[in-house]
Amino acid sequence: MPVDRRLEHDAETWLLPVLAAGRQLLCVTPRRRGDEPVADHPLADRIRAVLGESGLTTVDVDRLLEDGTPHPWLPVPTEAIDYRPLPVPRRWWSLAGRPGIAVREVESYSSLQAFLNHPHQWVLEHVAALYPGRLADPVLGNRQKGVLLHRLVEWLFGAPDLDWRGADRTAVRRWIDRRLPELLEREGANLHLPGRQREAEELRWVAERALWTLLQHLHSSSATSVRIGESVLGSFSGGRFTGRIDLLAVDANGHEAVVDLKWSRAKARCEELRGDRQLQLAIYAQLRQQVSGRWPDEGYFVLNEARLLAQSARRFPDAVICDAPGTAGSPALWAAFEKTWHWRRGQLDAGRIEVNAPGTEPDDEGVPPVDGLPVASEPDRLDIYRALTGWPEGS
Template identity: 30%
Template sequence: RRELLRALGAEPGVGGPAWRSALARIAEGDNERALEAARVIDRLVSDPLPADALRPRAIAQRLDWLAERLRAVGRGDGDLLASLTQVQVLQRVLGMLAPEAPLTRRTLQQVIDSCGSSGPSPRAVREVSDRQVTTSPAQVRGGAVLWWGPSSDDAPRTQRWDPAEVDALAAGGGRVLSPAQHAALQVDAALRGLRRAEEIVVVLPGRRLEEVPGPSGLLAHLGAGDRLRPEELIEDGRWTLARRSLEVVAPAQEEEPAAPPTEHRIAPAPHLLPRKLSFTQVSSLLACPHHWALEYALDVRPADVAALPTGARMIGTLVHAVVETLVEKRYDPGLGGTPLDAPSAEEIGEVLDRLVPQLASELDLPGRAAAREDVRDRAVRSVGALFSGAAEAGLRITGTETRFELPLTLMLADGERTVPFVGSRDVDAIAADGRRAVLDLKWSRSRSRYGDLFDTSEAIQLASYAWALAQEHPGEQPADVGYFLLRSGEFVSADPALDPHDRASMDTGEAWRRMLAAVTARLDEVADGRIRCGCRELQERTGLDASASWSARSSALTRARAAEREAGGLLVEEHCGTSEHAQLCGTTGAIR
């Protein structure tokens, strides 16, 4: 499991180098059962049943291994044994059907939903009571009724039928009601049940998920009644409802727990200083030293299953790989790079389609066709704009994901410390006059964030790329730097041939100097045993908390960055509230 999850963390799909390497490492071990399980999983995910091949026999064959595996590892585990029972029920149901008759995807989902469920809530316990309990108002037979939490969300749901199901019912004398007729019958049955009651006590829900849900529409047919707040039911220290009462006891007053500290003081910790640095590490260190110490110095990381790439991160990796593949395919050693023209939309689309199963397999899941088409359309247009824009500006792309590892000397309080500074430049290019350029590719919804970082010379990732190129090619002019926004197909650059916004050149040397000064100060604090919680410090500084809206955070951050810049410093924000370390940093949750 660990090997396969790590492979999916590197490439969220199957069939690629990471997946094949994981299978090879499992094969090198001496666990035959693990190897067999891995091979079966590989066959299942590498050759999924197409929608037009959902036949009971084919599905049942795939369930045989799952049932055997659950039986072998269950061994008294209630959840696993429940899953085994559901699989066995599903196998029996499939055995009742014609083995070669195709099922629609919706029918199969209905069968699965009927055979297996999430089970009762772990908070639900059996009780012995003289009261009858019903699950629908239509089942009320009289007497006093306590109706708990009637909500407008409980409205009847429409049952959908396939044409084949309608025809089969009609052949047997059955008639499918229209949604309106079906809802009318349910409402009529519920009202007839409620009107048989002698007394109805309704407990209306308060706030749920930060919203006040509306009451059931059935209440409007029962008359106004008396509405009482819970505290109005207290008399002489007892709370009474439906002829039952409880003594009201005020809990002892507790002091509000102190907020987690914004700084941790420990013994001097020079052993926590990094042996290697990268831009990702630097960004984390500057934003929140506590987060950095947990993740990089102490190796406290999320479980592999929680770190699987998805969403924008996954799509960004996919489109990066499309660019890399096209550059490798089009690279001409005689030219020293790619030709000054753009690949066709068909060529870009073909590469993307080939890489999706390897790097973004969730886009191939049923129901994701629209999302996949949106990603494909955006990627084809933006990758085409990247190549055509670079060609029109006279930039010949010379490499992608160019790895570098260079010595970096830090002037710390206890003396010089030299560590490798490692990273990969997204796109290297060279202009007609021989000047080097580097572009960082970003898949981001924001069209202003990276322009702002560039304009304020705080794009420290670009500064690190420029520094690396200067170390590799000493004596040359400083490299031109810029971003390319993959989602919108726009450049952020001082080159007017790429970006029409008339931007001034970014001072990469000054940005690199400010970054090194900030890194040195943070590492001196760590060596001295002072670990700051940067995100919480920023919250206190801006007067916001983790629940603040994006617009409020953005405005406050802009002001804080400007103040830090005015003082000659550098403010990097990486919101811990969206990370797995949020509770450990004290950004979210209650820590005592």
């Protein structure tokens, strides 16, 4: 639209509320926008030109609120409220003299992660029962792709039209070409939107490579059966634990392997294994040990890189080996976890909740026992409770 026609259109549009007004027209103009003063709107100049300054009543709302006296043109009752600054971040919340926080009947891996590393999150979610709305956390981006490939793996091992034990790569590709469109219709329709087709095609390529590579690892491990989403229920010294194992592979001798599926971050997962920090695998392995009487092998399978990561090649000879001198494995990690859990539990019993959030600094009270499990010293960048942990001075 040409500039002169645009200005003419704007001038006509500005007049619409004026022409629609019956008894009264109230215009509100801010003094500043950010750090910049706000200039008068051209409509205000046109009104003044018609009515003159005496015909245009101006009310200073800031002064009205300070005086607390209703204006005859704006009869809004006001009440002065004392200024209360927002709370600043504190590293510790204290519940001294208040009812203690009870032990939960059943924990999950995600709840234990929060309990150990970010106790304030555990308290706000599982004690205060504060949850984000479902619309506040849509499953999109890489998270959605991970969920979709998890589902495709689930379908693969339950497929009546494909025997994973003997299928070749061509058969796997054809199966994906049949089932992936159906999956996207159900759980990934946004990938059919204009401009997203390339992502859908990339996901198909990643799915083929990942599923075929996963099958190769299972063949080399002599797996005869695979259970997806295996429920586990067991105990630890602090109570009971429940969870779901992404993939549980079993060979002809009944020896098990726990495999956790991850969408990405193979390098970070390998560092976990090298540093004996694979807590999720250790917990699931311990719970299977409680059932079978022996520790299963473990590993991460990273979907977008089609890589299986393990601490040894004992069960998966073609895996990427993430080991280091002194690696003790999951039995020692389990013992360290239980010791650290009791240390955190003792803090809660004393009414002390560590708040590992921006604006706070770690201190000696937040250092776990020497032979315990290391805990996070940095805030969680995905902390959904950040607005409840304090604000910078002067906010």
